[in-house]
Amino acid sequence: MGTAKSFSVRRFSYRRIIEHWLYAAVFMALVITGLAQKFYFLDASKRLIMGLGGIDSVRLIHRLAGVLLIYLTAQNILAGLCGVMLKKWKPNMIIRKKDFTDAVEDLRYYFGATEAPASCGRYSYKQKFEYWGILTGAVLMMATGLVLWFPAFAASYLPGEVIPAAKALHSNHALLIFLIISVWHIYNSIFSPEVFPLDTSMITGYISRKRMVEEHPLELAEMEGAGESVHAGKNVPPFNPGSDETGMKTS
Amino acid sequence: MEAGMKKEEKIKIKIKNSLKVFFAVLAVLLAAMAFLSGAARGQERADEDGEKCLGCHGKREMTKKLREGRMTVARIDEKAFRASAHGFLSCRDCHEGLFPPGGRHPSSRFRSREQFEARYSRICRRCHPDRQLREKGVHNDVLEKESGGQTPVCTDCHSAHSMKPAPRGRILTAEEIYCMGCHSRPLSMTFKRDEAMPVDVDVREIKSSVHSSLGCSDCHYGFSSQEHPVRNFKTRRDYVIASSDNCRRCHFDKYAQNLESTHNIILSKGNLKAPVCSDCHGSHATARIAREKTVIARRCRGCHTAVYEKYARSVHGRALLEEGNLDVPACTDCHPAHNIKDPFTLSYRERTPEMCANCHGNKAIASRYGLSVDVVKTYLTDFHGVTLGFYRDQKGESYRPGRPIAVCTDCHGSHEIKGTLGPDAAVLKANLVRACARCHAGATANFPDAWLSHYGPSLRNAPLVFIVNLAYRIFIPVMLTGLFLQILLHIWRYAVNR
Structure with missing residues (x-):
């Protein structure tokens, strides 16, 4: 009692944390080996490719990482679907009308038209934008990546032009995702004044109650309304790494 | 009886054989003597002869009595002779019959001036072959007469000792005269295991080649008026391959490049058909083939026939061979000749x-x-x-x-x-x-x-690719600008609230 966790709320289970960092590692491997191929004419790319054992091995690494990405994405979708269908999780990630009004409200707040920012549930519209952006992007990258990996097979069902189009999509969208992650996600989890120097929730799995109040007030209210006390210093939420999504039981 | 006949025949054959051996030895000895005496003549023989001969024949009153009784002038105007086209020759180059081994001046052997002139006209033809004569139509008559068994007289038109150099003609250097003394006539070189190879040389071929300024021994080193080493080659091909080494002395860069060429590699592995210098460049008629793409292509065809046939039908080959278009590549543009x-x-x-x-x-x-x-x-x-x-x-x-x-x-x-x-x-x-x-x-x-x-990619060609690229070119900057604005607003609001 009285530990740091007393002021915190469990936000992510170990499974989700491991999933996140695996995804991050695979993503980085893909970005490094992929962008080096997209910008093959740069000296840095050449050095990197030669350092990794030549273009053939870089392509092999990229494809193996791609297979891992397919696996991680598939299990994420399956876990999400099962979790929701078996009523273990609430469908928190679904985009609702409220997300759009929240975005407008936040803009109004930034310009000083309202006193407070939009009050969000478990996932804010920004987080939903990122999640769905990455998920749809990943699916697009996998589809186009497979076309590029097996072009002859793809061309036996589709017109040949699909292959250069897939290449254009693959490389352009990769750049887009990379820029979004490196600008938006890195800002939100490192440089944003609310979390600086680092948002540790994806490392420890806990988020401070203060931040819950500021960033996820609706979720906090729901948790407290459900009778599970998260008040500081009292009733520490049960430590239950086996359960998904949050430390609390939603059923 | 039969056995006796056979004995007699055997003896006859024995005698015949020993006679053959005797004549063969005699021929060899004579040849050796001739060679030695030839070698003994120095380079200064022209001057030596000139001094000796002109001592008498330079005098104004020098005449010669012919056997039929008529007198003829035997005086040589030294000045005119030295300035003539034949000025570098020595007397004995033409008047070889007048220099018997004893050193004694022969007495008159000519019946008439006509006989004398006819004899010397045949000597002219040693250095001036049919091919040269044919170049000028005026000689047609001469050649016709010759084929009819008569002996046309050169000095009827050309004076003997004050022969002017032909316009644009070249004076041969002494070495060439020496070598051409034999090599302008049909000669051949024999090999142990192969057919003989002609070694007669058409001087004009050399004179119109890129090597016109070179003398014989510049390439055929080891050979001179003193030396004519006997060399033994098994085959004609062996000789050609060995001779290509001669080019190295001047063209060392090309020689070095060629060492690593595929042609040289297969040659050194024992394929003697692989080309050496002269197979592509020719020997005495070396031309600048680099300027002649058609010539190059045809040279390569000699061995690479099937490839040449394909090339000749290709878009490049047709343009070169049918239209004479030099923009298209010939063989050496892709297979650079020396370091091929x-x-x-x-x-x-x-x-x-x-x-x-x-x-x-x-x-x-x-x-x-x-x-x-x-x-x-x-x-x-x-x-x-x-x-x-x-x-x-x-x-x-x-x-x-x-x-x-x-x-x-x-x-x-x-x-x-x-x-x-x-x-x-x-x-x-x-x-x-x-x-x-x-x-x-x-x-x-x-x-x-x-x-x-x-x-x-364009709208007409590959529209799908074009549209994808265009969409992202717009979408990525818009998206990034939006994100940056959001970040700036966020920071600004945070700062204001504090």
């Missing part, structure tokens, strides 16, 4: 785009035929070209490319290359599926469309 490399190696293959780009990436050349120089760029920036670029860089490293990557010739062909415009385009397209399938197993008729045929 094995074209079946990976490194040769990897240089292909570079070779094609020499012309197809050259705006000045390509624009003349309505060809786009983008063909090179579109290849180099696409999958295969990029891969090739890395494979080439990886060469020095320990890792090797997994497999050869497609280069220009894999789709277009090499020697049999067809145009991409006009009726041949359909053939190229039809062959493309097969070309793709060599690496891409299971490639179907759709598959070649994956390659945009050297065109950049």
